Amino acid sequence: MKNKLVMIMLIILIAITLVGAVALVVVLKFTGEEENKEPTIDEILEASVDIPQMTTNLANDDYIRISFKIQTDNKKAKEELEKRDFQVKNIIIHTLSERTSDELRGAEGQTKLEEDLKEKISEIMQEGTVEKVYITESLLQ
Numbered sequence: 001m002k003n004k005l006v007m008i009m010l011i012i013l014i015a016i017t018l019v020g021a022v023a024l025v026v027v028l029k030f031t032g033e034e035e036n037k038e039p040t041i042d043e044i045l046e047a048s049v050d051i052p053q054m055t056t057n058l059a060n061d062d063y064i065r066i067s068f069k070i071q072t073d074n075k076k077a078k079e080e081l082e083k084r085d086f087q088v089k090n091i092i093i094h095t096l097s098e099r100t101s102d103e104l105r106g107a108e109g110q111t112k113l114e115e116d117l118k119e120k121i122s123e124i125m126q127e128g129t130v131e132k133v134y135i136t137e138s139l140l141q
Contacts, residue, residue: 062101070088088121095116117133118133
C-alpha cells in the first residue's frame with residue numbers, strides 16, 4: 001500500500017512538472033519579442049551614413065545632382081562605411097555614369113539604382129552589410 005501511494009505521488013509530481021514546463025514554454029514563446037522585428041527609427045539612424053550631395057555626368061551627357069543615406073545592419077558596419085566613403089563615392093559615380101537620364105526617371109529607375117548601389121557597396125563591406133540605400137535628394141538635368 002505504501003509503495004502504491006509513493007508511486008501515485010511520484011506520477012502526480014511528474015505530471016505537474018511537465019504541465020508547468022509546457023505552460024512556461026508557451027508563455028515565453030507568445031510573450032517574447034519577435035526575432036525578426038523591424039528596427040526603430042532611432043536604430044536606423046544610429047546605423048546610417050549620409051553621403052553628401054554629388055554632381056556627376058550620366059551616360060547621355062546629362063548630369064545629376066544626388067545625395068544618399070545608406071542604412072547598415074549595425075554600428076560597426078556604419079563605422080566601416082564612414083571610413084570607406086571614398087570607395088562608396090567611386091561606386092556611385094561609376095554606377096551613375098553607366099545610366100542615362102531616361103533610366104533614372106520615375107520610381108522604378110530610382111529603385112533600381114538604390115538596389116544596384118546596395119549590392120555593389122555590400123560587396124566591399126567586411127564588418128556588416130548594407131540594408132537599404134535611400135535617395136535623399138535628386139536633381140536630374
